Amino acid sequence: MIDGQQTSPQVPLTTIVREWTRLGCTGFGGPPTHIAMLRRMCVEKEQWISEHDFEDGIATTNLLPGPASTQLAIYCAWRLRGNLGAIVGGLCFIIPGLILIMGLSMVFLAEHPPEWILGAAGGAGAAVPAVALNASWGLVPASRKRMGDRTFERLRWIAYAVVGAAAAALVGPFLVLLIFACGVLEILIRRHGSSRQPRSLMSVSPMLFIPAVVVGGLGALSWVAFKVGALSYGGGFVIIPLMQHDAVNTYHWMTGAQFLNAVALGQVTPGPVVQTVAVVGYAAGGIAGGLLAAAIAFGPSFMFILAGAPHFDHIRANASVRSFLTGAGPTVIGAIAGSAIPLGLSFGHLWQIPILAGGGIWLLAARRGVVSCLLVAGATGVIVALCGVPI
Numbered sequence: 496m497i498d499g500q501q502t503s504p505q506v507p508l509t510t511i512v513r514e515w516t517r518l519g520c521t522g523f524g525g526p527p528t529h530i531a532m533l534r535r536m537c538v539e540k541e542q543w544i545s546e547h548d549f550e551d552g553i554a555t556t557n558l559l560p561g562p563a564s565t566q567l568a569i570y571c572a573w574r575l576r577g578n579l580g581a582i583v584g585g586l587c588f589i590i591p592g593l594i595l596i597m598g599l600s601m602v603f604l605a606e607h608p609p610e611w612i613l614g615a616a617g618g619a620g621a622a623v624p625a626v627a628l629n630a631s632w633g634l635v636p637a638s639r640k641r642m643g644d645r646t647f648e649r650l651r652w653i654a655y656a657v658v659g660a661a662a663a664a665l666v667g668p669f670l671v672l673l674i675f676a677c678g679v680l681e682i683l684i685r686r687h688g689s690s691r692q693p694r695s696l697m698s699v700s701p702m703l704f705i706p707a708v709v710v711g712g713l714g715a716l717s718w719v720a721f722k723v724g725a726l727s728y729g730g731g732f733v734i735i736p737l738m739q740h741d742a743v744n745t746y747h748w749m750t751g752a753q754f755l756n757a758v759a760l761g762q763v764t765p766g767p768v769v770q771t772v773a774v775v776g777y778a779a780g781g782i783a784g785g786l787l788a789a790a791i792a793f794g795p796s797f798m799f800i801l802a803g804a805p806h807f808d809h810i811r812a813n814a815s816v817r818s819f820l821t822g823a824g825p826t827v828i829g830a831i832a833g834s835a836i837p838l839g840l841s842f843g844h845l846w847q848i849p850i851l852a853g854g855g856i857w858l859l860a861a862r863r864g865v866v867s868c869l870l871v872a873g874a875t876g877v878i879v880a881l882c883g884v885p886i
Contacts, residue, residue, distance in 0.1 A: 511580050512587055516591060518588055521765060522765045524865065525865065530564055533564075533568060537574075543571075543574070551807060555811050558816055558817070560725055560795070562793075565585070565769065565796050566799060568588040569581045569585035570800050573800055581800055582801075589766060589793055591765060592764050595764050596761065597777060603616050603756050614880025616755075618850055619869045620847070621848075622854030623762075624835035624836075625835075625854035626758070626865055626868065627835045628835050628855065629859055631829070635828060639825075659674065659677075659829025659830035659833060662829075662830060664836040667739060667741070670740075671722055674726075677825075678728075678820065681822025681823075685814075715745075716746075716779045716784055716788055719737075719738055720776065720791035734768070734771055736834040739837060739838070740837075743841075746779065748779040749775065751840070751841025755841055756774075762866065762869055763869050763870060769792055772792045773785040773786070839851065853875075
């Protein structure tokens, strides 16, 4: 047994390559789909991992920064073949979607793409603010439950969410700092105002200012990708407020409309939503930039699992970690919702507004899927382009 976990059978490496590549090729729909597919394969069909250990894996990867479903895929492969299995399984899960999104980046970010491509991009991009609102709304129940039901706890939750929303809309570069600050504040509150601050968290704060200020070029791209992979809490969609201001306003790697396209591509391609960072990397530095951004964004996930998986029980039991995420969680939710404002302001045409309204109805009222929403929105954009409407 490993740290209270039941020992899993050793599975041939070829099986991990085959099954995790299949997940990477067919995992449309984001983290809920990835988790369901991993559960069906590892727990229900093959019975490689017990239901209890799988649920523990979900709980702990949600405590870690970065893309939780990617970390869960790496963790499940680690359970079957140790560190080598984790590396192979993680790469097989990530690479298919990365290849596809890099290819689509070349098309959508080309200097003179066909009109219908521009229409598809404009249509899908118009629905992205609604996708952001839907993603934030889906995270609310669990976060509210974690915070508690007492009046002061509810007020804190609202305050953290408002801070996150305002930061995403107004001060994008400092969002990570505010998420961190809200998490630390919650630790202090739950320690009844004790002035003793955990060194493991506080020692990170001086690092958060430096890279964004003193570096440019590949250094800036590396910092943006690092924020996505190592400093993002609350699921894949938090990458939007973390990247948007840097990619569009600070470094001018892409226009606001192109960033909308990048987010849409990350949603409609299989595998991790965090693949969006590869589109930003491609805009900043071509194929090499896209691969560099992806490597830096996903690198921490491998390190967290390889170093932390044997100690998942201790991570889950750590009161400071739980308190930090209790405060950071609503800040992230607010940031995701707040990112809809600058995303919407990136629209270049009035015809995109009805598509946004339709996307909101599709997702928030009809409760339909994100991928289908973006595909319908993109198809609508193609029709608009073919009708000769300016795009």
